[in-house]
Amino acid sequence: MSELRHAASVTVAAAPEAVYDLVSDVTRTGEWSPICQECWWDEGASGQVGDGFTGRNVTPERTWESRSRVVAADRGREFAWEVGAGYVRWGYTMVPVGGGTELTEHWDFLPAGQAFFAERFGESAGERIAERTRQAHEGIPVTLAAIKRIAESG
Numbered sequence: 001m002s003e004l005r006h007a008a009s010v011t012v013a014a015a016p017e018a019v020y021d022l023v024s025d026v027t028r029t030g031e032w033s034p035i036c037q038e039c040w041w042d043e044g045a046s047g048q049v050g051d052g053f054t055g056r057n058v059t060p061e062r063t064w065e066s067r068s069r070v071v072a073a074d075r076g077r078e079f080a081w082e083v084g085a086g087y088v089r090w091g092y093t094m095v096p097v098g099g100g101t102e103l104t105e106h107w108d109f110l111p112a113g114q115a116f117f118a119e120r121f122g123e124s125a126g127e128r129i130a131e132r133t134r135q136a137h138e139g140i141p142v143t144l145a146a147i148k149r150i151a152e153s154g
Helices: 016-023 026-031 111-153
Strands: 004-012 036-041 052-058 063-074 078-083 088-097 100-109
Touching: 004 111, 016 088, 016 100, 016 111, 026 036, 026 052, 063 088, 100 111
Parallel strands: none
Antiparallel strands: 004 100, 036 052, 052 063, 063 078, 078 088, 088 100
16 A cells, blocks of 8 residues: 655744644644644643644534544654554644745655555545545645634734
């Protein structure tokens, strides 16, 4: 199985550390994500590598919760997490650019996730993966535009 990936970037008129502080606060995810409407940390979690959180996702077809674990937490550089047992990796990288930050959102549908979908959905797994891929391609620019707006207004 191959990895499915997508990334897009936006320039934000804010320091990398400020952008990191915003995107690493998963409790604010519902302010910018078109699908993940809310997230909450596990008790005692503070956003460090290994910390877990739950996200509530909503589409017209269904609502579901997913468990995630932080896999990168480098203030001003990268914040990332994996959904489930390494099924999908989502993350943000920050690079300083003339008076601001180039913020890139990354999405990787990992081989473990593809195998999980094949087991869970059988013959319709390909359609389900294609739908998730479409949602990532459409959602990332929406997410980045909202983060830019929030970061620059605050």
